[in-house]
Amino acid sequence: xxxxxxxxxxxxxxxxxxxxxxxxxxxxxxxxxxxxxxxxxxxxxxxxxxxxxxxxxxxxxxxxxxxxxxxxxxxxxxxxxxxxxxxxxxxxxxxxxxxxxxxxxxxxxxxxxxxxxxxxxxxxxxxxxxxxxxxxxxxxxxxxxxxxxxxxxxxxxxxxxxxxxxxxxxxxxxx
Amino acid sequence: xxxxxxxxxxxxxxxxxxxxxxxxxxxxxxxxxxxxxxxxxxxxxxxxxxxxxxxxxxxxxxxxxxxxxxxxxxxxxxxxxxxxxxxxxxxxxxxxxxxxxxxxxxxxxxxxxxxxxxxxxxxxxxxxxxxxxxxxxxxxxxxxxxxxxxxxxxxxxxxxxxxxxxxxxxxxxxx
Numbered sequence: 001x002x003x004x005x006x007x008x009x010x011x012x013x014x015x016x017x018x019x020x021x022x023x024x025x026x027x028x029x030x031x032x033x034x035x036x037x038x039x040x041x042x043x044x045x046x047x048x049x050x051x052x053x054x055x056x057x058x059x060x061x062x063x064x065x066x067x068x069x070x071x072x073x074x075x076x077x078x079x080x081x082x083x084x085x086x087x088x089x090x091x092x093x094x095x096x097x098x099x100x101x102x103x104x105x106x107x108x109x110x111x112x113x114x115x116x117x118x119x120x121x122x123x124x125x126x127x128x129x130x131x132x133x134x135x136x137x138x139x140x141x142x143x144x145x146x147x148x149x150x151x152x153x154x155x156x157x158x159x160x161x162x163x164x165x166x167x168x169x170x171x172x173x174x175x
Numbered sequence: 176x177x178x179x180x181x182x183x184x185x186x187x188x189x190x191x192x193x194x195x196x197x198x199x200x201x202x203x204x205x206x207x208x209x210x211x212x213x214x215x216x217x218x219x220x221x222x223x224x225x226x227x228x229x230x231x232x233x234x235x236x237x238x239x240x241x242x243x244x245x246x247x248x249x250x251x252x253x254x255x256x257x258x259x260x261x262x263x264x265x266x267x268x269x270x271x272x273x274x275x276x277x278x279x280x281x282x283x284x285x286x287x288x289x290x291x292x293x294x295x296x297x298x299x300x301x302x303x304x305x306x307x308x309x310x311x312x313x314x315x316x317x318x319x320x321x322x323x324x325x326x327x328x329x330x331x332x333x334x335x336x337x338x339x340x341x342x343x344x345x346x347x348x349x350x
Contacts (some may be wrong), residue, residue, distance in 0.1 A: 007337065007348060011192055016184075020199025025348065027202060028195065031223030032347040048206030048297070049199070052231055067263060092224035101347065115347035134348060151342075153335040154190035157327035162182065167326075172207040172276065173182060173200065 003171075004116035006134045006152040008126060012109055012142035015158035022104045022136045023049055029134075034101035039063060039086055039091045041116075042107040047175040054110050059094075063087035064107070068114055092125060095133065098102075102134045109139030109146065119143050181309045182326040183301060186305070187284055187317035192332035193350075197279045197311045201233050203311035204309075209276035214238060214266045216259055217282040218312075219324075222249055222350040234269075238262035252309055267300060270308065277309045284314030284321065294318050 009025070009138040026036045038053070042064040052059045065075050065083045096102060111117045123145060126135060137146060147153050158164075169175060177230040184200070204298045213228070217239040228235045240250050270278060286292045298320060301310060312321060322328050324335045333339075344350060 007345075009191075009348075012334075013332070016327060017186055017192060017196035017199075017329045020203065021196040022199065022330075024192075024195025024198030027198055027227045028223040028350070029347050031225065031227040032346050051207065052202045052206040054229060056227055058313040085334075122189045127307070140294075144196065147335070150335060151337045152191060153333075155334050156192065157188070157330040157332050159237040159330050160322070160325060161328075162326045164269055169184075172204050172209050173184075 007049040008133050008149060009134070010109070010142050010147060010150045010153045011138045011156060012138065012140060012147075012153065013157050015109040015154045015156035017128040017163065018140075019106055019137040021154070021156070022138050024052070025136055026102065026104060027052060027056065028074055029053065029102045030056050030058055034172060036102045037091075037094055037100045038089055038104040038106060039094075041087055041111040042067060046163070046173065049143035051053060061087075063090065068156070073075070081116045084111045088121070088125075095124050099103075100133055101132075102136070103129075104136045104138070107139040108137050111139070112143050113139070113141040114145075114148070119145055122146065123149065143166055180308050181304075183324060184309070184311040185284070185317050185322060185325045185328045186210050186311065186313045186331060187315060187328065188330035188332050191336065192282035192331045193313040194281055196329070196331070197281060197313050198228070200311055201228060203230065203279065204277045205231050205233055205255070210274055210278070211281040212266075212269055212275045212278045212349060213281060214254075214262055214269075215264055215281040216286040217242060223347065226259075231277055235263075236265070238265065243291070243332055244280045255289075256291045259286045263296070263300075270305065273305060275305075275308055277311070277348040278304075279313070283312050284317040286314070287321070289317040294320055297321065299322065 038060040040062040045067040181263040213235040
């Protein structure tokens with residue numbers, strides 16, 4: 001499937017629903033026979049979605065070392081940076097191979113915001129991407145220059161969240 | 176799979192990502208072996224996601240007559256109301272049958288906001304739902320009393336949208 005034009009979507013903000021909205025887009029796209037590639041920055045542990053999406057023919061690669069500065073985080077900034085670059089190089093190679101209709105760069109906004117990736121190399125990648133490749137970027141604090149070149153931007157705004165009330169994250173809903 | 180407690184999530188707001196976030200939750204839940212039921216209010220035409228989700232073992236039922244008051248809408252308000260009630264009764268029956276871990280009521284906020292369904296009957300249903308049944312409600316203009324009883328609420332806020340710039344909706348991305 002090749003579309004004439006292609007779009008850049010950004011799902012940002014502090015509320016729940018950014019990654020899941022991107023995953024929903026992946027399902028929808030698959031339903032139309034699109035080839036979909038998902039590369040997950042930051043995230044490490046395989047979550048519930050990986051198996052389901054793989055079954056549907058979506059290529060999904062969790063390639064992070066976990067949240068930077070999280071309580072259990074024992075990695076140095078340099079290690080996180082190395083891993084983010086590895087994931088980004090991997091993405092470039094896969095995309096160069098061609099044939100994808102939708103690329104989801106999960107949590108890449110965070111990777112750029114933290115300085116794990118350079119904003120300018122992400123911008124360059126987006127501008128030079130193959131014709132017809134739609135891209136979705138997710139994560140908090142989407143950099144302004146990415147927002148500028150995006151066609152659609154939604155801010156997921158937290159109105160109410162159980163974690164704020166001391167609840168723990170739950171298998172099935174949160175990962 | 177039965178969980179001890181269960182949550183109510185609401186995805187509302189005018190931005191893109193409400194339904195797709197709910198669909199992403201469905202995939203994640205399926206990945207953990209949850210039984211998932213999706214009833215789509217308002218929406219009529221089968222969209223890209225239906226086939227993909229069905230393949231994954233998600234039960235999904237589009238049960239609307241299209242957007243009320245849309246340009247092509249030839250139905251009376253009463254017809255839309257009848258259809259929404261039929262979908263709600265269907266949901267109640269399915270849920271009573273039991274065994275679901277996650278129920279997604281897609282666009283139900285809109286159905287309540289338009290008066291196609293009564294807010295109090297939706298509240299009653301949520302309060303009396305089987306133990307362990309997580310529920311996600313999507314759609315613009317979530318009624319205040321639904322927000323009050325929800326555990327998590329995200330407002331999908333439109334920052335930038337191609338439709339606002341005269342673009343048309345696109346197969347693969349928008350439906």
